[in-house]
Amino acid sequence: MNLRQSFKMALKSIWGKKARSVLTMLGIIIGVAAVVIMVSIVQGSNKQMQEYYESMGTNKIEVYAYQWNGKDVSDELYDYCLGLSDLVMGVTPQGYYWAQNGIKYGTTTTNNMEYGSPQVYLGSDQYAVCNNFTLEKGRDISYLDVQNYNQVIVLGARVAEYLFPYRDPIGETVNIDGHKFEVIGVYAAKDPDSAWSMDNMAVVPYSLNRLLNKSVTFDSFIVKAVSKEATTKAITMLDSFLSALIDSNNGYYSVYSQNEWMESDQSYTDMLSLVVGGIAGISLLVGGIGIMNIMLVTVTERTREIGIRMAIGASRASIILQFLIEAAVICAVGGILGLAVSVLGTLVAGKLIMDMVLTPGVGMTIGAVGFSVVLGIVFGLYPAIKASSMQPVEALRAD
């Protein structure tokens, strides 16, 4: 007997008992749907997190160093960072200025913005590269702006939108606590949907630290490495450089990158997927036991049929095959239906929980259906063997 025939027979017998088959499948449908939806949600939220990190920029190293005995290490550190040239795409000091009166244009002040006034950063011409900003219009801060203490400013999208809703900001002058800055550029929005947007910012040349903060010291630098490997290497080098530079009795330093956070987030998510998937998997297991139960009932019910089949020449192998295929087909159909349910469920859950279009991953999809087929075979095996091990004459005697 060939496989095609066995499949036909299995389908016929499943179709012959529709209500029972559907109820049996229900266990698998619910199990598969539970696993796929749960894992999709976890993975979806992880994806959202990863996207957030991506927009902040990957391979970004934040370096912090401070000496409280008055010794200024910022120049040495900056030079060292710039000296990592093969490993890095950009280096910038990261300074802040707290604008008491916000950024003002005419009578409009950013202090009235709904989610607070923007952060004003002090950065180099490589600020945008380091922080993953791209220019929407105008020009970026240049090396000469830094050298010449030019009072220029590049606005983040949210700020530009707030101060200049109807006009081109380029060439306009804004006022920060009495200092005039010419708007030379606007960054493209990269985080338009969140309230505490990364676009709620502005950058001025870091040399203006002297003007705004009355200081020439920078504690904090951002190094953008060229790759993941370069990030690791640069971190190691910076660590050893700073451990030599900073006297730990009189200072403090730290070097870290988002990559580490991303990785730990990722491994956390992987673990969460496993746990959540495992819990949902229990329902799949229960579904599998349901299959075994119903197949056992079927074997008992069909003992006579098995006897007849044996009497007219069915071998043990073909009886086993018939019952196995039947269980596997029930599971496969259940798995596919469960998948349909879970695609729907994932879309709905994604919309409700995370407000995003969420679909189950391809690997998981194939895995879930494959797993349910394996489940069918595993749980169908015992009933199938039981069916085939009867003596034909005994099986024929059953009613």
Place this chain on the structure above:
Amino acid sequence: MKLIELKDVYKIYNEGMENEVRALDGVSLSIDRGEFVAVVGASGSGKSTLMNILGCLDIPTYGEYYLDGEDVSELSNRELAKIRNKDVGFVFQGYNLITELKAIENVELPLIYQGISGSKRYDMAMEALERVAMGDRADHRPAEMSGGQQQRVAIARAIATKAPIIMADEPTGALDSRTGAHVLEILHGLHEEGTTIILITHDSKIASTAERIVKISDGKIIMDCPREEASAL
């Protein structure tokens, strides 16, 4: 060489215990190719057990069974299944059709297990159905047919593989005398074409249509002779 040869065969249930049952108690029997043998006996005499062993549905507790010269007790499950499929066709008292399948599908079943597929299988099954005049009922399910019709389908199933031996266990037991006679007629027709027929029955009238009558009682053969001699007794 004899087609069927049983040598001192026993079938014992619960051997050595108080409720020991000797369904077959030292049976020796040989049947030639092309014979029409009736095995008669009261219920419980062991005649069905005899048929089950002859048809490889059951295995003897002791004794030797040669089918076409081959020692059946040496065969594996798989080889026994093959014998049931190719060499023996069964006709049971209760028809034993699979109720979910149409007449034609029931008849095709042994051919499926033989690995014959497609139109060849359909043709062979159809030929068998027509042989028992059930060609026009091919698409009916067992529940849609009378007992006699079901038994004819069962015979069609038994002959579909062109098995050289037909074993019929009370084939007319559930039928009225007229349809029963028709079924017997079909069996005789098959016999005339050369098929070996072994007919199990408790009804001596039906047995008397066979060439040779074997009478069994308490698991032992108590008479084995041609019809003419039997009727003289």
